[in-house]
Amino acid sequence: MNKKQRINMFLLVLPFIALVVVFNYVPLFGWAYAFVDFNPGVPLLQQEFVGFKYFKLILDGGNDFSIVMRNTLVMSFLGILTSPLPIIFAIMLSEIRNRVVSKWIQTVTSIPNFISWVLVYAIFFSFFSLEDGVVNKLMISLGLIETATNILGSDGYAWFFQLMVSIWKGTGWGAIIYLAAIAGIDPELYNAADVDGAGRFQKIWYITVPSLMPTYFVLLLLSISGMLSNGFEQYYVFQNPLNIDKLEVLDTYIYSIGIGRAEYAFSTAIGIFKSVVSIILLLSVNWLSKAVRKESII
Amino acid sequence: MVKQWKGLLFQSFNSGSLLVFAFLCAYPFYYIIINSLSDPAESAKGIYFWPQGLTLSSYEQMMQIPTIFQSVFISAARTVVGTIITVFCSAFVGYMVTKKELPFRSTIYRLIIVTMFFSPGLIPWYMLMKTLYLKNNFLLYVLPGAVSAFFIILVKTYIESLPASLEESAQIDGAGVWTIFIKIIFPLSLPIIACIAVFTAVGQWNSWADNFYLVTDSRLNTLQYLLYTNLKSNMADIMRTSASGTTQGAALASAGKVTPMSIRYAITVITVFPIMLLYPFMQKYFVKGIMLGAIKG
Incomplete structure (x- = not known):
């Protein structure tokens, strides 16, 4: 290929590189908002420079930051704690002999992963709301409870309830990757175990589980590095004035102070804090992975 | 025994x-x-x-919502247009980064991949979208995700697994990069293109946060967002702490217009229907995409 053709090739790719740069790199200049007291209508360069004022506010846990941080970490830890569930689900599913039944269960249980959080809310609302909720209506008509409980507007159940929602949405699909790993295990291993007289649970514990560990380990490390990002949508759709003390997480807080209350500086500072912490976490878990498994995850 | x-x-x-x-x-x-x-x-x-x-009275009532048809149209349009743009851009860039002759090839590839690991944050992104006049602009739904790092990895890996001889013979015939991409690479990569297409289509159909952040013009609202606003119209039900009710809830109920439950069921059904109907057929592509991603990632 001659030089002109190579330049032509580069020119063909250029518009796409421009898109990447515009939407991913140009906004990084906006990090400057974190260092000024923002006045609307004044160009960024003429804003009053305040240095690390807003980062100090983060470290002091000011403006509810400590509560929001607590909620974020609680939800992430609950998520990590329940992260073996897809493995258990995959192992149970692989024990089903009938291929048609297991395929059907797999399809049905992974659909919730592919609906939007708005739809998830719509569904949980129709099941748990005070007046129209199936659960309340059913329990009252069966005489199990006397008055309806407002689960969606409850402060006390909020974390547990969101954990249940996440499990409902994610377990079936989360199992898919483990099912593929189980399908890839050499059947000779099981045959050899049969000869040695191993029972069902021994085979699961000594063959299946260890072969799933590498995959689990990578996913676990990735979820640790994403610990500060619970996502905006889930917590925002389920938020209401009664449970906001428990369900305001960093991603929703960035929205509510940034766009809702126009506190650009503090919101941007939290965004930077999140980005920096997740990069540090990612590099650390990657280092850990190299040390333990001699394999990098990124 | x-x-x-x-x-x-x-x-x-x-x-x-x-x-x-x-x-x-x-x-x-x-x-x-x-x-x-x-x-x-x-x-x-x-x-x-x-x-x-x-x-069908719930559905008849749903059709009385003034913006319902417009929202269905916007949701369908962003799904179709967004999928075409993302598939085309990601497949083409994915192909180009496999070409050894491309100047700065590895720099370009790294520049794209690194975007998976950091995020500029909401406010800088919001300001950028405003500056680019993408606020209240249909393009905001389809442009930002056009060149996706994850999809580029998938396409690159797939193309590298294809035999190089097919492409070489076309080059000898004097075909340019463009012709080779359209006539040879694209048809050969259809299995991975299908993966990208279903991932993008479902993502586009389900998106509402971009709509929520950046659109104030109701003609651009998506079906998901319409459902969201109708669900949230009934805050009164949430605000009551018990069946006896508090004044807070009653005040909210009288202040705001509450969408009857039946209409909400109807909107929920039409919003979830495309996914439920097509998911069983799309599942194998999702599985394949996640497997390829797992091997590489």
């Missing part, structure tokens, strides 16, 4: 609990469908198994 009994016990317990979980995943969809097809008065009393007083 004992061993057989234990096996049977395990099998029934195992299938039993899996079926319970499958039921918990499937029944909510069924419940909403039967209630949307029932007489609202019957539905309020509780319908669990079969539609009561079969009627």
